[in-house]
Amino acid sequence: MTDRRPFIATDRAAIMLQLVPYLISKGEVSLAEAAAEFDVTDDQMRQMVEKLTVIGLPGDAGFWQMPNELFDINWDLLDEQGIIVITNWVGLERSPKLTAREAAALLAGLQLARTIPGVGDTEIFTGLLGKLSRGSSAVPADVIVASEPVDEVRSAVAEALRRRVAVSFTYKAPDAAPTTRTVDPVKVQIANGQWYLQGWCHLRLAMRTFHLDRVSDMRLTDIATSHGGEPVPDWFEDGDDVVVRVRFPESVAPLLGEYLERAGIETAGGVSTATMRVADEVSLRRLATRHGGVLEIIEPEGARLAATEWAEAGLAQYR
């Protein structure tokens, strides 16, 4: 891993405490595999393994510890083949308990995972909740992930993934006419509470992403999935062609959230300007009215006009 936070002594100590039980359970393991498991470089892993050999039980004043009072490794295997084998240990055999935060991170993930149809039953989840709470060194802060019930469309997708068959459905993208699609399902992305199906679209002959809220009349076909191995698309990469600029008070940036993730932002005098690429200039009218009066589209002119007309058409309903 190249891009990680500063690697401080406490982090290294935490890893070394986990390293001993890991090495014991592995028997022998390559430097590269151990480094990958702990998200460190091969060199960092080698240094930590080497340091392990100067760690041991306290010695009497003025004397070094006896060799059997220290952790030890097979040096030849490490030097010649890059393989780690722990040959002596003086404690730390079993994994430490989870910290409150580690437990909270897993518990929250489980709440989301359990919304997936067919993945684990209630018994497994209840069992895991109990084990994680008993295996935690302090009471984790409650981190709750609320989820919506799974509907027919989501269940049908799960069934199709299991049976490896294509699904057929009506798709209604915003500001476009509905189309009928047949899709080999490859992956379901769940993000921000929204479900997206990614798969090979028989109509477009390419990988596509479909928002499941925009899907209706879904049924399973008996066409076997034939494009399961294609790389999944990078979200909505279907042509982000238009460069747009929007302006808003700096203080509301957190409210705009995900829209700004791919934007370049400049701020001066409390006003931020974001430049981003979108697929369709008309789609921005929805963003503009959502943050009505706070977010202004600067360009292109077509997007400004579309926003004005969208707002006007909305207001006309209230006259």
Add this chain to the structure above:
Amino acid sequence: MPAKAPPRNPPEERLVNLVVALMATEQGLTKDTILTSVSGYREQSEAGVKKDALEKMFERDKENLRGLGVPIETIGDRLDPDDLREARYRVPTAEYELPDDIEFTPAELALLNLAGGVWSEGSMSAEARSGLRKIRALGIAVDDPIIGYSPRISLREPSFATLQRAIEQSQVVTFPYLKPGEDAPRTRRVQPLALIEYEARWHVFGFDLGVAADRTFLLSRIVGDVVVTRQTFDPSLRDGAGDRALAGLEELAERQLALLEVNPGTEAALRLSRRARPAPQGIRVPYVDVQVFAGELASYGPEVRVVEPEALRAEVISRLAATRRLHGGAE
């Protein structure tokens, strides 16, 4: 043979040596024993480093290890528990290790692997991976990975980590909170009890000391640093807080049912219908936050019309009017 020059051992060596020493003792070690026998301190003691400095180092190390979840027990004088001069320190194995009787099945581990992968980059992602490593090191076989699904939780709010720490420590926090429609943020003083993701937004639930009542705050409206105060509260307030918070949001949504007219076949119809229940004329949709929901409805432009409540209707109209004004449309 005695050490000569005072070797500056890397601190992680000293920390791990300290854990090993404190786990190997039943009755505990005194500070003096630790400073003269545990490698990392011993060399410096022998090289004549001042005892004051070593004691300070020991205190820091203890805090750092506790931060990692290592349970360092202090056994004080039974007659005078505040007198720590003769205190002994130990790490009880049963408190430190994952209990012997906790085992994970291959199916459970597969599920945990999926659960641990939900956090996008950031500290929660690192915590989840570290937790998984500890479990995997128990040497359990794992079922085939669960494929076909990639569940994700986003977490952009910088206040999350601070609030989580404050909840763990049962400490009162203050933060500037900007309510929509107000010109300036107001400082809230809160006993934080739980963090909740609801409708894809992160909230903190807690007891607002300013109004002496439970409140739920959107993290995206916290517009400055969360300050953790020294004031603590009874940790038992946290019991069941997550469930209470969730129930509170759900009850609120049930009390607030908007009556909407939706154009069939539009984005608005598709997105709202999952949450909607039929009404004689139009649909009823529950919501928790009038501002957030008004924003969503305004984004649908002419695809939806709010019949009631009046407050929601006014918010939607004001967003549409402001959009038109800002983009040079007619008044």
